Amino acid sequence: MKICRAKDYKELSRKAANLIRAQVVMKPDCILGLATGSSPVGTYEKLVEWYKKGDIDFSRVSTINLDEYRGLTPDNDQSYRYFMNIHLFDHVNIDKSRTSVPDGLEPDAEKACRDYDAIIEKSGGVDLQLLGLGHNGHIGFNEPSDEFPCGTHCVDLTPSTINANKRFFASEADVPRQAYTMGIRSIMLAKKIVVVVSGKDKAEILQKVVCGPITPQVPASVLQLHPDVTIVADEEALSCM
Numbered sequence: 001m002k003i004c005r006a007k008d009y010k011e012l013s014r015k016a017a018n019l020i021r022a023q024v025v026m027k028p029d030c031i032l033g034l035a036t037g038s039s040p041v042g043t044y045e046k047l048v049e050w051y052k053k054g055d056i057d058f059s060r061v062s063t064i065n066l067d068e069y070r071g072l073t074p075d076n077d078q079s080y081r082y083f084m085n086i087h088l089f090d091h092v093n094i095d096k097s098r099t100s101v102p103d104g105l106e107p108d109a110e111k112a113c114r115d116y117d118a119i120i121e122k123s124g125g126v127d128l129q130l131l132g133l134g135h136n137g138h139i140g141f142n143e144p145s146d147e148f149p150c151g152t153h154c155v156d157l158t159p160s161t162i163n164a165n166k167r168f169f170a171s172e173a174d175v176p177r178q179a180y181t182m183g184i185r186s187i188m189l190a191k192k193i194v195v196v197v198s199g200k201d202k203a204e205i206l207q208k209v210v211c212g213p214i215t216p217q218v219p220a221s222v223l224q225l226h227p228d229v230t231i232v233a234d235e236e237a238l239s240c241m
């Protein structure tokens with residue numbers, strides 16, 4: 001694992017965006033695996049800024065998002081499809097038909113997961129996967145469990161995740177209790193992985209992810225086994241290391 005140090009969130013976002021820009025420059029028709037949450041927002045802001053200056057071209061890029069809440073419509077302002085539209089897709093020259101997010105409205109969970117795995121498979125593989133890190137070590141919505149899940153699956157969100165994500169909703173009761181998420185195997189198959197981690201509240205879990213045992217109880221610890229992971233973190237997030 002490579003650690004790329006940033007002094008603060010702004011610098012972290014610029015560094016992570018630079019890694020994505022390098023990927024798009026080197027392979028204009030690349031597949032980007034994208035993440036939601038507050039951590040990558042600054043990264044997307046930088047990419048939009050550079051797009052407006054003519055410094056990055058998304059016209060041949062395809063994207064596959066990690067996860068989606070079960071039961072939210074794409075136009076619900078808390079859905080991850082909506083998040084991606086407002087933070088990136090609506091502001092750059094990406095062909096939205098080449099952007100994939102799990103179908104949160106598919107009531108048949110098995111079908112939703114099967115369909116998403118087929119999309120991942122058909123894409124030929126993610127070139128660069130961007131990840132955030134949950135407070136309990138989750139990536140995507142792969143929550144701590146007794147095993148590393150392989151493919152896309154439907155998860156019951158843990159109280160910790162519901163609590164962390166309630167800030168985006170009117171109340172905790174409004175946070176969906178389930179989500180569809182790409183599995184750990186699919187994440188690990190990405191050629192390159194970039195994890196953005198910011199803030200003191202992530203310092204303890206980041207230390208466990210990087211230096212602790214590899215265990216499905218800390219899902220992101222599996223990244224220690226991946227040959228090309230860059231953790232872009234600010235000083236606060238690195239304060240326990």
Ligand code: GLP
Nearest residue numbers: 036037038039132133134140141
């Ligand atoms: C959600 C998302 C994750 C994200 C995590 C951390 O649970 N499903 O992909 O990494 O939140 O979010 P934040 O960056 O806001 O701390």
